[in-house]
Amino acid sequence: MTCSPSLFRRAVGLALIVLAATATLLLGSPSTPRAHAAPTLTTVEPGVLTVGTEGTYAPFTYHENGTGPLTGFDVDIITDIAKKLGLRVKFVEANFDSLFPALEAGRFDLIANQISYSAERAAKYDLSDPYVQTASVIIARSDDTSIRSVDDLRGKTAAQSLTSNYAEIAKAAGAVIEPVDGFSTAIRLLDQGRVQATVNDELTAKNYLTSTGDTKVKIAATTPDVSRQVFAARKNSGLMPAINTEISALRDEGTLDKTYAKYFDATAKSPSSWDVVRSNLVPLLKSAITGTIPLTAISFVIGLAIALGVALARMSSRRIISGVAQIYISIIRGTPLLVQLFIIFYALPELNIVVSPFPAAIVAFSLNVGGYAAEIIRAAIESIPKGQWEAASTIGMNYTTTLRRIILPQAARTAVPPLSNTLISLVKDTSLASTILVTELFRQAQNASAASFDYLALYSTAAAYYLVICLVLSFGQSTLETRLRKYVAT
Template sequence: MTFRSHALRRSITLPLLILTMLLAVIAGSTAVASRADAAPAFPTVEPGVLTVGTEGTYSPFTYHDDTGKLTGFDVDVITDIADRLGLKIKFVESPFDSLFPALEAGRFDVIANQISYSDERAAKYDLSDPYVESAGVIVAKTDDDSIKSVADLRGKTSAQSLTSNYAEIAKAAGANVVSVDGFTTAINLLDQGRVQATVNDELTVKDYLRTSKNTSLHVAATTPDVSRQVFAARKGSQMMPAINEQITALRSDGTLDKTYAKYFNATASSSSTWDVVRRNLVPMLKAAITGTIPLTAISFVIGLAIALGVAIARMSNRRVVSSIAALYISIIRGTPLLVQLFIIFYALPELNIVVSPFPAAVVAFSLNVGGYAAEIIRAAIESINKGQWEAAATIGMNYRTTLRRIILPQAARTAVPPLSNTLISLVKDTSLASTILVLELFRRTQEAAAPTFDYLPLYAAAAVYYLVICLVLSFGQSNLETRLRKFVAT
């Protein structure tokens, strides 16, 4: 009896065990399938992260609030999409005209910056379904009644970002288009009377007029076309079906309407100019300490090392060596620093050479300093009397020892003033690094001025920071010159 009961229990337990294992496998497979369905079926620049390019200075779509946090209509929409796709989100900020080159260089996955749909863009990029629509408007001076339609732009000067659809509208109407880096610059030029019009998104313009309470400007006319705002990705990125699905879901459940109301139906907050400046002084100082100063210091030290090597090569008796050094100097001095930055950051990725923003800026600035400082160092070395070389040779010093212990200490005294000028120029040139996604003092100032339009006080504050840095460097230059006088031969 006992044997039969035991056998019976075994006969029941075994099938139950097998059934349990099968159910576990099925459940596990279902869970894996669910996770696979939840995970996006497209590659991203960083695994598990949706990297988004945005301007950060285009209120109310992408801007920094009073706390310095990146916010805006486009920022919220793409963040909601990333959350629903199970992705973390990372924003990379850049001037508008740099967004598409950076996208093509693989710096981010998608652009979220009020990109208007056009057939030309659709042929070159993957564009999402529209997530908001708005009209284009022409802004002019309130006392200027000469513009009442798009046709009236003919012969007028209009400030536009050249990579925007609105620039094409102005050009097609016969306007003389002045290139600017964004809406804030365009509206500022118009307000100052430097241009006669600007064409831009209706929502952006209304937000500006509501926030700034500027009665000297008005909406003079509406363009006949309706602008459909989309997200843009590289061609063949495979992410747009998933993004489009989430745009539809956001519209269906009312989230998109709530986000719209948050930014376009809100009342304008009032802050005094002093409040705006006061709350941005620390962030601007932090940007100077963590961005401008380190970038200057690292680039200058590396640049001096390059310059010394190039200067010595330039003085070489070997024609090939001297010619290569001369060619390097000619290339650096004959091309704009901004072009050099763009080649290193945006063009090299086409050769599969991808350099991060800060190192790319260091490389560009170092090479630039090397080209200019090389001639300064060469001139300083050649200014030393040849008798110094001969005297060193008579006591058995070789070329390297003579250069290090006799010539360079004396040449340094001559080279310090012009090299100091190069260093001070480098401090100011670092503002160009914002074009390749580096956050430094001037970029932080632009972020602060964009939503508030308090240009004069904020730019004046930035000028004070630059001035203080340069005064400190000038003081250091004076002290260094005093210490080096003892090396001058008499």
């Protein structure tokens, strides 16, 4: 039986149609979009979305009970977005005024901390689409009837974070701005009558009043400003198209509304001060052991090595060497430690020198100790009678051997008391490391107090830990002085 060409062509055409239909069923119609794949995004750490946040700004970003994991409205939203993008989220905590400098220094990819949209910020940073919109309110003392509108802020003192939109609202109204590091500090100053008002988000204010039952303050007025909350990234980061897509997806599927209800439609019972302290004793101790003490010990040992070298250079008969040492000492002693920290952590990245938080703190503290301790060591060495050098020389000892076996053991006893003071000051100065993203004892106390607003109890507990550490060091100083007495020439 023969097949005509036309019949053959029809059979082939039918087979191609069946094949195309089968492929369409298996692979999906070309006109039907597939579930979108996560775009390839350039982040600080591949596969990780590193997010900067305060961790002390309830209910947007805080630690539950002060000791639990990081939580909050902004934390949940950005975590959901990261999951949809196929990225693991990592949070880096810092004071609010440190967030934008750290973002520009490349410490994280974006900020999730109830950032309000403004034209100025949009010109400098990549801002996402708004994920929530809230009103701004003026919080004043309950017995203050002079503030009924934003115009009444003129001449009043308002506690504000300098880099926040709320500071701009208060400043534009004619208020005198008292800089603070966050809402918890602002509300504390207002409670104590040190300032007359603070401008902040309505949701934050209502959450504070509900969770604490504070009757000393009230929402005195609502400003005309409406805050649109966004995420912020470095300019031309390439992150925002993907993030905006996921914000829309969360809104469409109702996740935004559910998360909102979780944090703003529920009421919380404030625990007693004793419960707050008891639940934070171990976390505060852990922060002291893993943060404050290692930071102090490492920095002091490195600082002493620097100080000895600088002290010997300072005593050198060569003017260039002595002059360089003197310049180093002058710079360290002539600039605040906080400024030194900020230069190393926030400014050096502009020169492509990026140091992680803990090592950056060690570098700053070590250099600071080196500058101060160098003069202590120099004075101790020069207090040893020159006859000791001459006697060592007569028995054939060289400079290094004389220094190691004769001079330094005797100078050590003279140097121990002032060096101990330097060490004890360093223990307390480590609290400044919280400004460059290091979580140590004081930062942990801030986290806990931000969740409970129980400042007196928690800061007193942190102070007790610092006191215990310093008392142990003082005891060690006395013991060391006793042992070194045998090296004193009589």
